[in-house]
Amino acid sequence: MIIDRKLLEEFAAAAVLNTSDIEVFNIGRTIIEGRNTKYFDIIEELNEAFNTLGTKTSVLPPEELEKILSTAVEWQNTPQKKKNAIEKAGDPDKVKPDKFGILVHGSQARKVMIILPAGDPSEDDDSEAGTFDLKKFADLIKVRPTKLLSQNEKMKKSNKDNEDKVFFNTSIPALMGLTVDEDTGDFRVVTTCANAGICKIDCYARAHGYLMFSDATMKQHRMLNYIFNDAEGYESEMIKEITKKANRFAKKQFKIQDSDTGEIVMGHKTVQIRWNDAGDILSNEYLRLVKRIIDATPNVEHYLYSKEVAMHKIDKNKPTNLTTRYSFGGKQDSVINPKKDLHAQIVDADSDSRFADFKEIKKNGYITQPVGKGWQYEDADAVKKIIANHYDIDAKDIFTVAEISKKPVKKLEDDEVAPYNAIILPGESDKPATRKDVLGIYLIKH
Ligand code: SF4
Numbered sequence: 001m002i003i004d005r006k007l008l009e010e011f012a013a014a015a016v017l018n019t020s021d022i023e024v025f026n027i028g029r030t031i032i033e034g035r036n037t038k039y040f041d042i043i044e045e046l047n048e049a050f051n052t053l054g055t056k057t058s059v060l061p062p063e064e065l066e067k068i069l070s071t072a073v074e075w076q077n078t079p080q081k082k083k084n085a086i087e088k089a090g091d092p093d094k095v096k097p098d099k100f101g102i103l104v105h106g107s108q109a110r111k112v113m114i115i116l117p118a119g120d121p122s123e124d125d126d127s128e129a130g131t132f133d134l135k136k137f138a139d140l141i142k143v144r145p146t147k148l149l150s151q152n153e154k155m156k157k158s159n160k161d162n163e164d165k166v167f168f169n170t171s172i173p174a175l176m177g178l179t180v181d182e183d184t185g186d187f188r189v190v191t192t193c194a195n196a197g198i199c200k201i202d203c204y205a206r207a208h209g210y211l212m213f214s215d216a217t218m219k220q221h222r223m224l225n226y227i228f229n230d231a232e233g234y235e236s237e238m239i240k241e242i243t244k245k246a247n248r249f250a251k252k253q254f255k256i257q258d259s260d261t262g263e264i265v266m267g268h269k270t271v272q273i274r275w276n277d278a279g280d281i282l283s284n285e286y287l288r289l290v291k292r293i294i295d296a297t298p299n300v301e302h303y304l305y306s307k308e309v310a311m312h313k314i315d316k317n318k319p320t321n322l323t324t325r326y327s328f329g330g331k332q333d334s335v336i337n338p339k340k341d342l343h344a345q346i347v348d349a350d351s352d353s354r355f356a357d358f359k360e361i362k363k364n365g366y367i368t369q370p371v372g373k374g375w376q377y378e379d380a381d382a383v384k385k386i387i388a389n390h391y392d393i394d395a396k397d398i399f400t401v402a403e404i405s406k407k408p409v410k411k412l413e414d415d416e417v418a419p420y421n422a423i424i425l426p427g428e429s430d431k432p433a434t435r436k437d438v439l440g441i442y443l444i445k446h
Contacts, residue, residue: 076106199329
């Protein structure tokens with residue numbers, strides 16, 4: 001490979017003169033990475049100095065963090081009806097969490113609130129939130145999670161009877177995360193979905209169950225903080241935890257549906273890890289860390305959805321036990337080739353969907369959700385037809401989750417295009433997304 005000498009020299013000069021410039025660092029590293037040059041030393045030094053895994057980060061001033069914590073407390077105190085009205089009106093003067101900012105649950109903020117002594121004049125102030133013990137908050141974030149793997153609701157539903165896989169996931173904050181530089185004590189904001197596009201407007205990982213539980217959001221910040229401050233420790237703990245799960249499931253036998261024949265037999269469930277159900281792949285360096293973990297757990301299958309399309313496309317050393325799926329809705333959609341690359345699309349069937357044809361799915365009752373039950377098809381063929389027309393694919397190559405699970409996994413030759421497509425209804429198993437023979441995943445959103 002030819003090294004661009006001019007850029008290399010520019011980088012070396014910049015690295016000395018401008019060590020605080022993360023952009024220069026990233027450009028320089030992109031040029032040098034993977035090549036045996038004397039500038040590796042500079043990279044090492046700068047890695048140490050920035051302690052950022054090559055990701056965009058910035059210091060969060062204490063007064064900004066105070067504001068975030070204060071908003072979190074006020075928002076938690078706001079009745080749901082009022083919250084809805086504030087969100088609908090979009091009034092910039094009303095206090096509400098930044099839709100695209102750092103998420104802190106009100107309960108976590110309360111834990112570090114400084115309660116003013118009775119009689120303090122500032123008690124006259126109506127707002128309950130005000131001052132916070134930021135050191136205590138840093139200590140909350142610095143706690144290392146006891147379990148690195150989780151099972152979100154979708155994962156739990158994927159672990160149904162007869163599944164030959166048992167699903168677990170890793171999770172970091174979606175869009176923006178908070179870490180503490182454990183050397184300096186500074187809070188740092190981390191961009192965790194650098195290529196998020198339209199997806200961030202309605203990000204599933206910043207709503208519903210992910211935010212209802214204060215522990216879940218704090219665990220995500222802690223995971224990110226662990227990775228940033230002790231990547232080696234994180235790597236070895238993650239390998240240990242995954243290996244332990246694999247060993248546990250290797251000992252047990254279950255009734256499972258055989259992937260090759262579709263028959264129900266007694267056998268072992270394979271552990272399936274979904275990387276970052278929230279948050280994307282942070283950087284090349286983080287991707288290498290993830291791949292080392294995947295390589296170290298060869299009996300486990302791994303998969304991820306990602307909007308870091310270019311990063312994965314130039315990565316030539318993908319572990320065979322990893323399935324990478326590009327998801328539309330990001331800044332690099334144009335780099336995805338839906339006729340060739342494994343991908344995922346959101347099919348918004350709700351009444352405010354941007355697409356009239358998708359609205360028909362729910363409006364016409366092609367899918368329904370009977371009271372107390374999950375979503376189900378009333379007319380699967382009609383749904384397939386709409387998706388086929390919209391995305392210019394053949395309806396006969398589209399399958400429901402139930403149909404695709406009866407199809408043996410097709411072993412593909414090099415460069416052979418995956419032949420199938422699958423529709424996943426809300427709450428259905430994510431298993432089709434783990435298959436390399438499924439080209440497109442169509443996730444119905446309601
Ligand atoms: S990339 Fe995924 S997690 Fe990140 S903002 Fe978009 S939808 Fe949310």
